Structure formats: structure tokens, C-alpha cells
Amino acid sequence: MQAQPLAIPEVVLFTPKVFGDERGFFFESFSERAFQEATGLSVAFVQDNHSKSSYGVLRGLHYQLAPKAQGKLVRVVQGAVFDVAVDIRRSSPTFGQWVGALLSADNKQQLWVPPGFAHGFVTLSDTAEFLYKTTDFYSPEHERCILWDDPQIGVDWHFADQPTLSAKDRLGIPLCNAEVFA
Numbered sequence: 001m002q003a004q005p006l007a008i009p010e011v012v013l014f015t016p017k018v019f020g021d022e023r024g025f026f027f028e029s030f031s032e033r034a035f036q037e038a039t040g041l042s043v044a045f046v047q048d049n050h051s052k053s054s055y056g057v058l059r060g061l062h063y064q065l066a067p068k069a070q071g072k073l074v075r076v077v078q079g080a081v082f083d084v085a086v087d088i089r090r091s092s093p094t095f096g097q098w099v100g101a102l103l104s105a106d107n108k109q110q111l112w113v114p115p116g117f118a119h120g121f122v123t124l125s126d127t128a129e130f131l132y133k134t135t136d137f138y139s140p141e142h143e144r145c146i147l148w149d150d151p152q153i154g155v156d157w158h159f160a161d162q163p164t165l166s167a168k169d170r171l172g173i174p175l176c177n178a179e180v181f182a
């Protein structure tokens, strides 16, 4: 497992070592030891999620407020997405900045999105199946959504068409009005 901190270094891109042979492939999709070595964090993942999206579906930018903030370790097992993390920790030198990565079934990469970040992705393939582990349970009362196209953040989604959003995500609010992290 190779770990690469992105421009916001708390966000880490993992590339697994894939063993291919005549049967197919094998790789360790999660190792607590490798994760701890790369991030310096000892976290407990308590929930696994799996979603499927059609081409152009954009989910985000989502987060849960403290004390139910979630770290997320995300990956794609079918198709491809562009995945984005936005730093929404007000005291952070990178507050309001974003980083992103192309995650696909082919590259098998995973992104660690720590607590204190809003997260979203857009589906670049016909369909995409998206799997992620979270460090806290789902808590609808703490759930918030920032507008995917907030100009203050200026995410380049690597997607030229108009994305398909949920009703909830259409009601996302700009970062300047959002409840965020200290």
C-alpha cells in the first residue's frame, strides 16, 4: 500500500499493491497497520457504505457536524468518479480549499477524507459503485450539505455536463453561510 498526501496533506491517497495472476487479482483493501503508518491516526471504522450512481450523478458536498463528524475512506469498485474533499476547519490554513482524485475500479485507489472535511463525488462512467468506511455512524441531525458549485470553493469537478443532484443536494448552502468546524 503506497500512501501519498495530497496538497492538503491530511487528505491521503492510497494505492494498493495489486497481485495479478491467471485467476484475476488480489489486494488488501484495508490494513489498519498501513493506514496508521500513513496517517499517524488510530481510528475505528464503524460503518461501511455502498452506493451506486449513474453517469453524471453528483453527491455532495456532505459532512456531519461534531460530535458526529465522520472520517471516510472511500473507493470505487465499478466505474470511475472524481472525488473531492473540502477543508471546512475554520482554523486551518487551507480552510475553503479542495483536493480531488480520480478513483476507479481500474486504479483501485482510495482517498482518506478526515473529519472536518466536506466530501463529494461525480460519476464519470455509465454507472459507478462507491464503497466507503466511516469513523462514526450516520446521524441525519448532524448532516449538512455545502453547494457543489460554491464559487468561493471553486471545485473543478472534471465534468463538463450539468450534474444530476438529489433534492437535498440542490438545497446545499454556500460555505460562507454553512456551520463548519472550529
Ligand SMILES: Cc1cn([C@H]2C[C@H](O)[C@@H](COP(=O)(O)OP(=O)(O)O[C@H]3O[C@@H](C)C(=O)[C@@H](O)[C@H]3O)O2)c(=O)[nH]c1=O
Pocket (backbone or CB within 6 Å): 049, 051, 059, 060, 062, 063, 072, 119, 120, 121, 137, 138, 166, 168
Ligand atoms: C449516508 C446514509 C444515508 N442513509 C439513507 C438516508 C437516505 O434515505 C438514503 C440516501 O441518503 P443520501 O441521499 O444522503 O445518500 P448520499 O447522497 O449518497 O450521501 C452520501 O454522500 C457522500 C458524498 C458522502 O460523503 C456520504 O457521507 C453521504 O453523505 O440513505 C442511511 O441510512 N445511512 C447513511 O449512512
